[in-house]
Amino acid sequence: MKSILIKNGRIIDPSQNLDQLGNLFIENGKVSGLCDATVTADEIIDATGLIVCPGFIDLHVSLCEPGFEEDETIESGTAAALAGGVTSLGCLPNTSPVVDDRSSAEFILLQAERAANCHVYPLGAITKNQEGKELAEIGQLVAGKAVGFTDADRPIDDAQIMRCALEYTRMFDRPILNRPQVAELTDKGQMHEGFYSTVLGLKGIPAAAEEIMVNRDIALAELTRGRIHLMCISTQNSVSQIRRAKTAGIHVTADVTPHHLTLTDQMLETYDPNFKVLPPLRTQEHIDALIEGLKDGTIDAICSDHTPHAAEKKTDEILGADFGIIGLETLLPVCLQSLITPGHLTWSELISKLTTGPAKILGLAKGTLADGADADVTLINPDIRYILEPSRLKSSSHNTPFLGKELQGRAELVIVSGEIRFRAEN
Amino acid sequence: MNIDHEYRTDISSGWNRKHILGLQDLSRDELNIILNQAAEFKRLAAIGETKLTPLAGTVVANLFFEPSTRTRISFGLAAKRLSADTVDFSASGSSLSKGESFIDTAKTIEAMGVSYVVVRHKTPGAPQLLAQHLDANILNAGDGTHEHPTQALLDIFTIREHFGKIEGLTVTLVGDILHSRVARSNIWGLKKLGAHVIVCGPTTLIPSEIEQLGVEVSNSLDDVLPRTDCLNLLRIQFERQRGHYFPSIREYAHLFGMNKQRINKAKENVLILAPGPINRGVEITPDVADGPHSIILGQVSNGLIIRMACLYLLHLQRTASLGIPG
Known part of the structure; x- marks a missing residue:
């Protein structure tokens, strides 16, 4: 395996509190620390003007395979991930068949290995066929390398099922991800x-729809001492509840998507189904609260919630359109626009x-450039401006x-595991 | 007779809008042009000029993707009164059931030489979508719970005819505001023309933040009745009832139904409109529906001339944009 020297980059590694100009050496698929610019290597990359950081980890992504290959495949989805700087992702189980047993999880890993793009970590279903009724074979899924459990786009409605899921996964030290x-x-x-929603005549989803379940899930996490991760938080009150729960020592974490940090409900005025997402785009007050939550650590992660829909399946009328948008390839620029440019977060944050x-x-x-870590590295060009053309998308x-x-x-x-897997074209 | 037939062209000057998608988009001036043009057609009808020729040789498509009887008949007749050829489409038994998309269906019909498309659809924004994809002029005949511009225009026309003005009047919309496209269009139109608008109904049927549209919100018909010049009684849609918005029809009628006792508390010359079809004994008791304050059937005949006016104005825009002398 080739050794790589990344020269003159701004190396940012939050795991080591590092933000400095320097040179990073990669050897045998591992990070081998900061070094002089004079070190020789098989490949030398000039990172002048670029940020060098650990590859991004996207918590939950729909790769749609098996079952919905017209929307995305593991190969195309992981190629999109690389183009977005993502080197590891959690793969949602909302496929057909649902990833609710060991062999399904292993199929995902096999396809990811064949694609040889980024690392893929299966998320198993909490319940059989995502039906919310009976627990899936969680122990078997763990044996199949599932890293967490979720019914993806379907929240767990039944509090007793959620209670059992939180208690049961505690045995395996895996989180439950709920929307x-x-x-x-x-x-x-x-x-x-x-x-x-009043002006447009579209049925509304109140903020309370989310907040009630955030409240329930926090209460159940406290009761069970399980680990709950709340996906795609979108409201002010959700942020406050999670903040309080964390202060109380309850094992709760949360993520937010970039689009919920930039777009508001007003965008629906065009009736463009590309603004139809779940949870729905909310108002500026909610956005402000989410940004506060990111700043003070209430919200732990930003996730693309990549949800591909093939053009031929998508209806143009908003009522019939499916929820969700793709996000892997816009993750970084939309975060930059909503968080870095206005000065809400530093690059390191x-x-x-x-x-x-x-x-x-x-x-x-993962997620570190410490000595000996897997060499998953993303080089960011923070200044380049471009129009997002369809031809550019890998999804x-x-x-x-x-x-x-x-x-x-x-x-x-x-770079994934010490190999250069993606270079941006001009 | 021929002299009268040469209807006034000054009325429509200043109109250059391609589509009528909703009253939210229209200016006060544009609203007045439509109302005045409708008044002109009404004048002509009164002297026997019921068959006019401006749209001769053009095709109007009535695309009804949602069931409708009254509006569809009204639009069909309006087009015929202007001498257009019409093609009618209704969703049942169409290629939609074979999976063809809404846009593809509309494009296919447009390809038959259609210049004007009247569309009703259950999805809010469907007319906007057609406006983006078709070359035809689009006229919204009701899109979900969004807008129903011609219904509101005919309501406003009827009010203006009765009072001689809109400015300064208090108009109360009663009932299911949440699910009513008629209410939304009426609010936009009436506010622009200077009326004070009250929306009155059970708290469960008043949509969020509607006050931001500059309307007064009330949950008591009895409170607002003495200040109301015109009542517009929106139909209660029984099919919504499984939503538990109110406990019973009986209770609704008790709180928001217009009856003899309430007429006595109202202004002497109060005007009662209902976009219909009315549920007698629910929104309105039969004695009031058929009484002197009610103008429900007058609304229906005004609907025809409003739709003629809208089609005619879209035709003027089209011929002007194509450089054809009017």
């Missing part, structure tokens, strides 16, 4: 309930939400509201 959304208050909803934060939630020995699906928009910042070069 908090009370079904009764979400039914037929299209967007955030507020002024714009942002990178921690994309590396150490998610690594800790999933229990991965099979193009359902994103950022298409055609000018973005700033991208992954320039990505």
